[in-house]
Amino acid sequence: MANRLDKLETSEKTPLLSESTKLVRTTPSKWRQCSVLIACMYLHFMSLGFAPVLGVIYVELIRQFNSARSETAIVQSMYQGLTYVGGILFSGVVSKIEVGPPVMIASASSGLALFISAFSVNIYMVIVLVGFVGGMSMSINYLCAFVAVGWMFVANRRAALAFLTMATAVGQTALPNIADYLIDEYGWAGTFMIASGLILNSIPCGLVLYFSRDFFLTENKTSATSSSVREKMCQCRSKQDVAYIMFVVVCLIFPGTSAVESWFTVDISELRGFDRQQGTILLSLVGAFGLVGRLLGTILLTFWPTISIAIPLAIAFQFLALAHFLVVYLTDFYGMLGGIFVRGISIGMVMCLLPGMQLELRGINRFPRTVALCNVTSGLGIVVCGYLGGFIADWTGSYDLAFYIAVGVSVFCGLLMVVIKCLQYV
Structure with a gap:
């Protein structure tokens, strides 16, 4: 567990923290x-x-x-x-x-x-x-x-x-x-x-x-270390590098599509005849079930510390696809609740496992820039997808197409994780 939490720690503080540290504080x-x-x-x-x-x-x-x-x-x-x-x-x-x-x-x-x-x-x-x-x-x-x-x-x-x-x-x-x-x-x-x-x-x-x-x-980043890391991040000479590029694609396309429940659940509820309070309840449960998913991901990494992250991620993406489908296909309140439950658990697992996958692909030396790049691509995807989701609702009169696109993206991301797994061991 300590090893896995180290990965989480590194990813969370990545933008500023590097391997070179200098103690300048009192206890x-x-x-x-x-x-x-x-x-x-x-x-x-x-x-x-x-x-x-x-x-x-x-x-x-x-x-x-x-x-x-x-x-x-x-x-x-x-x-x-x-x-x-x-x-x-x-x-x-x-x-x-x-x-x-x-x-x-x-x-x-x-x-x-x-x-x-x-x-x-x-x-x-x-x-x-x-x-x-x-x-x-x-x-x-x-x-x-x-x-x-x-x-x-x-x-x-x-x-x-x-x-x-x-x-x-x-x-x-x-x-x-x-x-x-x-x-x-x-x-x-x-x-x-x-x-x-x-x-x-x-x-x-x-x-x-x-x-x-x-x-x-606090710590100081040496120019030599920064330059070395930058050089390595720009190379694409191995199957591991190809796997990393595929993972960046995953980070670009899944965060925006996976957010459709967080953005549009309340509006969907009203379009289906529910009131805003019922939609808000569903929206708040997205966070609650997401917390449960994070805990489950931590337990998985605790009891199976040597497990390759790609396969659990691939499975979590398939459940995320199922969740998107259930929310849009089951139109009654409890059907939507079931979809929100699956969505929360699966996205919580995905967010918990992503840092470990980043470390697994690039190693500790290139880990800071890896997380930085993945965060940037995720943010850009989120900005674009929010507009597209609203545009689809204006164009078609419902959010169904946006959710079906999210289903396809989640399935595709799961398949990419399987390919990444194969590239790691070829």
Whole structure:
């Protein structure tokens, strides 16, 4: 288990951490470590944890601005995609000034943008303020939380990073229900205002990180190491390299299509005659079952630490395909619930196993740039697929085609994982 959690640890803190470290801190107390961990968990709770909230507000924005679903879907897809991609853009800044100031600046800008968005006069203002500014700002918080925990915890770093990842799933479970209640009470504009206040609460988290800077185990990346890694990443001379390129393709196409439940479940529920509350319940269960899937993936790697990751991933992708099919094919509430259950378990397994696959393909020396590239491709895929899903709904009058495309993509990704497995052992 320690070996596998090492892989997770490396992937989570990848953008800034490398093999070359330099100790520049005093030993922190347990209280100091706990305060940093709690602060970082809140950053994750409000960054990716906020993404499903936009799925609840999605239907309200369509009504308010009478906008096309393709345009409205850009808000959530851009926010979620840029949360992944943006961290790479700001990694150099974070490495120079550490994590406290970037978190405070990002939290202030995101909170202000979300507050101003409550006064939007068209959907394009929401796209810019929430999707672009919010997504880019939250990418900094998402990155800094991983880096801060990696710098603070040394002896028990693996356990701390594993615990940190649970915050996103908790946010994805709790925040949609809170948003549904706030919409009933204050409307979508009031919900954005309150959400901006919750995001501004991340500023004290930045202060905690700033005043803990003397306790961080920071590091310096040598230019030689960076150049060597870059050289190796650009080569494609072996079957292992071909397998890696196939894996990058998987990272490009599956995250956007796998997010169709998170983005469109509430709207689908209303189109099928259910109310928004029922759709919100289904949406929150996506996060809850996803947490269960992560736990199952961890158990698998614990009891079978030498297992090749490609085959479990291939199986998980087939179950993900089944989940997409069930959600769109079974039109009653409990049928959709069954699809959401399978989806949560399978996507949780996939997200848990991906870091191990990255390490298995490229090794520890090239692991940081491997994760960076996979995150960028995933973010780009998410941004594009959100628009395409809404466009399909505008064009056909339903989301069925989008879900069937997601079925095909999941099956294809599973087959690619089988090919990758074969290339590894040929």
